[in-house]
Amino acid sequence: MNGKPMWCPPARTRSYAVPIAPVEDNAAEQAALLAEAAQLVRAGIRAGLVQAPKPAKQNELGPSSVWATCVGCQGQFSRHLASVQPKCSSCRLEKKCCKNCREMFQPTYHRQVTCGEDCRRNLMQATAMYRRKPWVVVACENCGAEFEKAPASPRKNCGQACGFASMVRKIKKK
Numbered sequence: 760m761n762g763k764p765m766w767c768p769p770a771r772t773r774s775y776a777v778p779i780a781p782v783e784d785n786a787a788e789q790a791a792l793l794a795e796a797a798q799l800v801r802a803g804i805r806a807g808l809v810q811a812p813k814p815a816k817q818n819e820l821g822p823s824s825v826w827a828t829c830v831g832c833q834g835q836f837s838r839h840l841a842s843v844q845p846k847c848s849s850c851r852l853e854k855k856c857c858k859n860c861r862e863m864f865q866p867t868y869h870r871q872v873t874c875g876e877d878c879r880r881n882l883m884q885a886t887a888m889y890r891r892k893p894w895v896v897v898a899c900e901n902c903g904a905e906f907e908k909a910p911a912s913p914r915k916n917c918g919q920a921c922g923f924a925s926m927v928r929k930i931k932k933k
């Protein structure tokens with residue numbers, strides 16, 4: 760703020776404030792308007808005048824992005840029209856020391872701490888929380904393939920792709 764105390768009407772004048780318009784009438788009117796609008800939209804969809812927006816796909820570009828070739832891995836990545844970024848997001852990450860085998864590796868995502876799936880599992884199994892109970896084999900929610908997880912883990916899918924697929928299905932169901 761500007762350092763001055765906030766203004767508020769003196770107590771004796773508060774009772775003279777303009778009364779708020781009754782809510783009920785307004786609410787009923789608005790509900791009727793909304794219902795009419797919904798009917799209009801439905802009629803528009805039936806007549807083909809209105810089209811529901813399609814959800815953007817993972818591999819589709821937004822209106823202000825372009826595909827570019829990464830100088831590091833020669834792979835394709837999307838960047839902003841005005842950007843001159845030469846590397847994809849994973850090539851921009853610095854090499855890290857694996858928390859399990861202590862070897863340097865190139866991470867592909869920001870929070871990665873181990874060099875691969877084996878090291879990730881070994882590290883988790885070594886953690887006290889995961890050491891208490893043996894890992895269990897469960898079926899993937901999406902593809903039905905069996906995979907191992909710690910009993911405390913909330914994992915329901917065998918991998919990132921299946922997780923994404925079942926997430927999309929859940930959103931579509933709603």
Ligand SMILES: [Zn+2]
Binds near residue numbers: 832
């Ligand atoms: Zn790259």
Ligand SMILES: [Zn+2]
Binds near residue numbers: 861862878
């Ligand atoms: Zn490792």
Ligand SMILES: [Zn+2]
Binds near residue numbers: 899900902904921
């Ligand atoms: Zn799966």
